[in-house]
Every structure is written in C-alpha cells, then in structure tokens.
Amino acid sequence: MTSSPPGPRKEATSEEGAQAGRHRRHGGRRGPRNRRAGRFTRHALGGPVHPARPWCRTASSCVRHPLRPSRALFIWWTPPPQRRFVLATRGHPMRVTRRGALAVGAGAVGLAGVSAIALHRDSFETTDAPAHLRGAAPMPFTQIHSLDLPTRGEGRAGVLRAAHRAIAAIDGGDISAWLALGEGALSSRVDRPRHLRKMPLFAGDVLDPALSHGDLLLHVTGSSTRTVRQAADQMLRALPQRQVRWRVDGTRPESRVEEGRGLSRNPFHFTEGHGNPATAAEITERATVRTGQGEPSWAVGGSYQVIRIIRLATDFWDRDTEEEQERITGRRRNGRWLDGTPSTERAVFATDPHGKITPLDAHVRRAAPDPRTPPPMVRRSYNYHRAADDQGLIFSCFQSDLEKGFEAVLRRLQGEAMAKYTLTTGGGYFFVPPPGEAWLSALTES
Ligand code: HEM
Numbered sequence: 428m429t430s431s432p433p434g435p436r437k438e439a440t441s442e443e444g445a446q447a448g449r450h451r452r453h454g455g456r457r458g459p460r461n462r463r464a465g466r467f468t469r470h471a472l473g474g475p476v477h478p479a480r481p482w483c484r485t486a487s488s489c490v491r492h493p494l495r496p497s498r499a500l501f502i503w504w505t506p507p508p509q510r511r512f513v514l515a516t517r518g519h520p521m522r523v524t525r526r527g528a529l530a531v532g533a534g535a536v537g538l539a540g541v542s543a544i545a546l547h548r549d550s551f552e553t554t555d556a557p558a559h560l561r562g563a564a565p566m567p568f569t570q571i572h573s574l575d576l577p578t579r580g581e582g583r584a585g586v587l588r589a590a591h592r593a594i595a596a597i598d599g600g601d602i603s604a605w606l607a608l609g610e611g612a613l614s615s616r617v618d619r620p621r622h623l624r625k626m627p628l629f630a631g632d633v634l635d636p637a638l639s640h641g642d643l644l645l646h647v648t649g650s651s652t653r654t655v656r657q658a659a660d661q662m663l664r665a666l667p668q669r670q671v672r673w674r675v676d677g678t679r680p681e682s683r684v685e686e687g688r689g690l691s692r693n694p695f696h697f698t699e700g701h702g703n704p705a706t707a708a709e710i711t712e713r714a715t716v717r718t719g720q721g722e723p724s725w726a727v728g729g730s731y732q733v734i735r736i737i738r739l740a741t742d743f744w745d746r747d748t749e750e751e752q753e754r755i756t757g758r759r760r761n762g763r764w765l766d767g768t769p770s771t772e773r774a775v776f777a778t779d780p781h782g783k784i785t786p787l788d789a790h791v792r793r794a795a796p797d798p799r800t801p802p803p804m805v806r807r808s809y810n811y812h813r814a815a816d817d818q819g820l821i822f823s824c825f826q827s828d829l830e831k832g833f834e835a836v837l838r839r840l841q842g843e844a845m846a847k848y849t850l851t852t853g854g855g856y857f858f859v860p861p862p863g864e865a866w867l868s869a870l871t872e873s
Contacts, residue, residue, distance in 0.1 A: 564689025573641030607857035638853025677809025728861030736853035757789030773798035
C-alpha cells in the first residue's frame with residue numbers, strides 16, 4: 428500500500444483509467460474547467476504533473492483529474508530521494524531552497540479567528556475513562572505537540588517521566604490531556620506494541636517532515652482556546668529540555684452530542700461523527716487493547732492513535748453542487764443517508780448494489796461497506812486552518828488494532844471519489860499508554 432517512488436509518468440493502467448472515469452462522473456467532466464486546464468493535469472490541491480518535471484510528485488490517484496490552475500501559491504515537500512521543497516503557481520512548479528520556502532510559508536500563514544462555537548457537555552459519565560476517550564464528544568479545542576526525544580541515555584527516560592508528570596498536572600476539569608508514544612520513544616530492549624512503527628507513506632501522501640512522526644505526542648484539548656493555551660504553556664514550561672518537532676492547533680466547530688455521539692462540522696460543511704459508537708462501552712471496546720491480543724502486558728488498556736493531517740481543497744469542493752458533494756461523501760450534510768435513512772441508523776447498501784443511490788466510490792460506502800461490521804475505530808478529528816490555502820482535517824482515530832482499524836479502512840478508501848480533494852501532508856502512528864504509571868516503569872527501567 429505504500430506509494431512507489433516518484434519518477435516519470437507511465438501509461439495509464441486499467442485501474443487509473445477506471446479512476447479517471449470516476450473523476451469524470453464527479454465533476455471532472457465539467458467543460459470550462461477542463462478546457463482552461465491546458466496540458467497540465469493537477470491535483471485539486473495544486474500539484475501539477477508534467478512529464479518534463481518528474482520530480483514534481485503528487486497524489487497518483489488524482490493526477491488524471493484536470494482542474495483549472497489556480498492563482499494560489501503552493502509549497503510542498505517531495506520525499507526522498509528528491510528531498511526538496513517545491514513551489515508552484517498556476518501550474519508552473521519551481522525548485523526552491525528550504526529557506527526560501529519557509530520564508531514564503533511563514534509570510535502566508537494567517538491566524539483564523541474561531542468564534543461562536545457552541546460548547547456542549549458530554550452525555551455520559553466521563554470520570555473513569557482515560558483522557559483520550561473521555562466523554563461522548565472530544566473537547567472542542569486542541570493543541571497537538573510532537574516532540575523528539577534526546578537520542579540516548581537517561582535523557583530520554585527523564586523527558587518521558589517529566590512529560591507524564593506535566594500531562595498529569597494539567598489533565599482534568601476543562602482540560603483533557605494525554606501523551607502518546609511514537610516508535611522512537613521505545614528502546615530496543617522494550618517489548619513494544621505489535622503494530623507501532625513509523626507511519627508508512629501511503630499512496631497519494633506527500634508527507635512534510637516538519638509535520639510528521641515524532642517520538643512523543645502531547646495532546647491538549649479543552650473547552651476554550653484560552654484554557655488550552657494556558658494548559659499547554661504550563662505543560663511546556665515543565666519540559667525545558669524539549670525539542671518540538673511540529674505543532675498543530677485544531678477546533679471542532681458546532682461541537683455537540685446527539686444520541687450519544689459527539690458531532691462537529693468539518694471544513695467541507697459535513698457533519699462528522701455519525702459513524703462513531705454511541706456508548707462508553709462500545710468506545711472502550713473499539714479503542715482499547717485487551718489481554719489476549721498478543722500485546723505486551725504494559726500496553727493492555729492503551730490505544731493506538733493515528734493522526735493524519737489532511738489538507739482539503741475547500742475552494743474546489745465549494746464549486747461543486749451540494750448534491751455532488753453528498754454523492755461523493757455518501758451522506759447528506761446533516762448526516763442523513765442518501766436513501767433517506769435517518770443519520771442515527773445504519774444504511775443497507777445491499778439494496779443498492781450498483782450504487783445508483785449511494786455511489787460505490789462514496790466515502791462512507793468505502794469506509795464501512797457492511798453495516799453489520801462497523802470499522803473497529805473511534806474517530807475524534809479536529810479542523811485546522813493555517814492559511815487560506817492550507818486548511819483541512821486533523822484526522823485522529825483510536826483503535827485496539829491498527830491493522831483491523833485504520834489500515835483496513837484506508838485500504839478500502841483508495842480510489843474513493845473524495846481523494847482528489849484531499850492531500851495528506853503529515854501525522855504519524857502513536858500509542859497512548861494505559862492510565863497509571865506501570866507502563867512508565869516498564870519502559871524506563873528496562
Ligand atoms: C479526507 C478527509 C475526510 C473527510 C472530509 C471525511 C469525512 C467523513 C464524513 C462526513 C463522514 C460521515 C459522518 C461520520 O460518520 O462521521 C465520514 C465517515 C467515516 N470516515 Fe471519513 N473523512 C475523511 C477521512 C477519513 C479517513 C482518513 C478515514 C480512515 C482511514 C475515515 C474513516 C471514516 C469512517 C470509518 C467513517 C464512518 C463510516 C460509517 O461507519 O458509516 N475518514 N467521514
């Protein structure tokens with residue numbers, strides 16, 4: 428499932444041909460936009476692909492969808508072996524130095540004011556649950572910090588212990604905070620969670636190293652930007668020897684709980700969260716490692732956390748009609764299914780085998796094709812807004828088994844209609860240790 432290294436474009440395979448057909452069905456067919464696109468094919472997020480510029484890599488599943496080149500300036504990082512930032516305007520990519528790209532990027536970043544976000548209390552008791560699974564709805568604001576640990580020795584164990592103490596000091600009340608371990612946090616002597624590894628590069632990803640991976644994730648969520656900022660500042664002050672690798676801030680607009688599920692509105696205007704479990708028991712069941720799973724004993728009660736920083740081409744998305752958007756998603760904006768089934772019930776796709784009502788490549792149909800076996804994961808995502816042309820989803824999910832949860836769903840999503848509006852630029856695989864301190868002793872005393 429990892430993508431192949433960038434290189435000259437090759438002839439379309441039958442699968443690519445099929446994808447091109449799907450793209451035409453979902454808006455690529457619209458004449459004026461295609462005519463203006465000229466000879467460049469491009470991803471909706473600005474990645475032109477030209478045979479003379481094979482170093483210019485974009486999502487392989489999207490390059491056959493021609494869209495009008497935009498006036499916007501795009502910067503992205505091409506992964507090894509190229510290892511360089513690429514700058515593009517109106518379909519003309521240029522190679523630039525890292526310093527130049529950072530200077531332009533810094534100038535482009537603006538602060539998004541977030542206001543009028545309704546805050547709602549959780550619908551079920553939350554006191555016993557670990558911070559990352561507390562309540563039906565996640566707290567509506569977040570700061571996520573990814574740290575690199577010192578390369579060896581007592582320094583690593585010291586930062587780990589200090590981070591655990593700093594998180595424990597701020598968690599509670601209006602704040603839910605937790606830490607999660609990246610694969611680099613565990614020494615080779617430690618019995619590690621079976622699936623914990625560096626997040627692979629999946630097809631279509633263009634991972635920016637400045638937004639990816641890390642040894643330690645510190646996740647602070649809270650009821651307002653002010654409380655989150657204060658708590659995160661306090662936490663960071665307690666970690667003077669920290670090395671922050673990346674940081675992202677997020678919000679959950681219109682955060683609320685309905686019928687036991689935490690809902691919010693994503694940057695594509697759709698309600699997020701209907702497919703999540705509605706009870707604390709189900710959340711625990713899907714998201715928590717149990718004995719008998721072949722995991723080390725210190726990891727039982729913990730969760731695998733996946734973060735994907737997904738840029739969304741909101742500009743292009745907004746040019747599609749609401750009906751087109753709903754066919755790409757597979758639900759109405761308010762969560763109702765396309766066949767009219769209420770949002771709180773499961774749709775039965777078996778009665779629509781050819782995808783006349785819900786297209787076969789619709790997001791929810793690919794994500795959860797069988798209503799009897801919902802994907803074993805709990806999604807708790809946030810929106811981010813770093814600049815006008817850099818906004819999207821901090822997709823975040825928890826599961827007891829990474830392969831059966833996130834990876835199985837992502838495999839099914841390959842080739843979905845939504846792919847041409849999305850670009851994953853960061854994130855990582857992490858493991859949230861169980862409550863208590865036994866894990867800390869297991870990791871730092873071995
Ligand atoms: C690219 C950005 C994404 C957007 C805009 C998006 C949006 C949505 C929306 C609107 C829904 C329907 C409401 C809901 O159940 O929450 C949904 C459902 C779902 N999505 Fe995504 N999603 C994205 C990425 C992902 C990714 C990366 C995964 C996992 C690999 C994923 C997995 C799921 C699952 C499992 C469901 C629930 C399906 C069900 O049980 O009915 N999504 N998504």
